[in-house]
């Protein structure tokens with residue numbers, strides 16, 4: 001299954017220790033995704049992820065997960081080929097090796113990523129996103145070998161449960177064309193639809209904090225949806241995230257209208273300079289997973305007071321240990337930290353939960369799309385209780401690969417003609433609206 005990269009010599013012949021990597025397996029998969037709307041378009045029916053497995057000389061193994069688009073795969077392959085013969089314990093070496101062997105990704109620019117709303121897409125950041133999957137796999141293998149959870153390898157958990165928020169989306173009932181996955185959530189295109197969606201999230205998962213993905217409708221409609229949520233869930237934490245779709249003036253106006261209603265406003269405007277101008281009004285804390293997604297972006301953003309909350313996505317930042325480094329920088333500068341991950345499977349949720357358990361000052365419920373992802377590659381899906389996940393104390397990440405599911409999702413990737421192998425929300429929207437183009441920013 002997938003692509004196998006092994007040592008040319010057998011591990012025993014190479015005199016390897018038990019924790020030497022003998023083989024790395026890369027398995028790209030396509031997972032179903034509902035028609036969730038954002039400012040650039042709509043989610044495709046299927047989205048790519050990459051599953052990374054490391055197998056050690058003694059037959060142990062570990063799993064990791066990261067983005068699976070072509071440009072991530074192109075960086076993962078040389079790293080997988082170079083890794084056998086190194087140790088799962090040598091995580092600093094893993095990062096150094098990646099710098100040496102991954103090479104430059106194609107078509108990288110500093111512009112905001114068109115497909116995934118993932119902030120800048122520098123070569124470093126793409127490489128770190130890839131390495132995050134390998135780091136998780138090495139930590140999983142090491143934890144299993146030592147009989148300890150990953151959180152112990154990170155210094156130990158400081159909480160037994162991690163809180164998550166409901167991630168609300170405007171959405172259609174179905175994808176516009178073809179043989180596509182279906183669910184029973186129905187459409188949500190107005191305040192009533194969003195409140196109904198939130199009620200189901202609260203009923204089925206126990207979430208008590210709610211984030212609405214905005215930038216889809218004119219701001220007044222999204223303000224109305226937030227007000228409807230505030231009425232339906234009095235006193236509950238609410239957030240709105242238009243992914244940088246608004247001008248500074250619009251952002252200021254929305255911030256003023258929703259001060260006291262939202263706990264924070266996420267990426268109202270695009271780029272640190274605009275965020276700083278909005279933040280200067282005071283009153284409304286601003287959060288980001290777009291204008292600060294790399295260490296290089298921190299100095300300007302923190303110096304100008306552009307963001308009050310950094311939503312760390314452990315993939316962007318290069319894994320679990322670097323997430324803890326980010327936490328230390330944020331703590332130093334009095335900036336809050338929360339966490340985010342989009343369109344991911346149970347391996348990444350396990351990794352995120354393990355690191356979240358070790359960060360003392362996690363002040364907000366973390367974001368995850370997991371409830372929207374009904375397919376998985378692990379044998380036992382994570383279950384939210386009262387909006388929380390219990391931190392696993394099982395060795396490693398505490399998940400087990402479901403090989404049958406992995407094979408079937410990989411087969412879907414193999415069978416795909418390439419249309420779904422790179423996430424492109426604009427192209428997905430064109431299926432419904434042939435004239436759709438990526439909206440220029442600011443959109444409102």
Ligand SMILES: O=C([O-])C(=O)C[C@H](O)[C@@H](O)C(=O)[O-]
Nearest residue numbers: 038116117241243289340342
């Ligand atoms: O908080 C965010 O910005 C995200 O979750 C980014 C995602 O790409 C989201 O906008 C989406 O999946 O539509």
Ligand SMILES: [Mg+2]
Nearest residue numbers: 241266267289
């Ligand atoms: Mg965001």
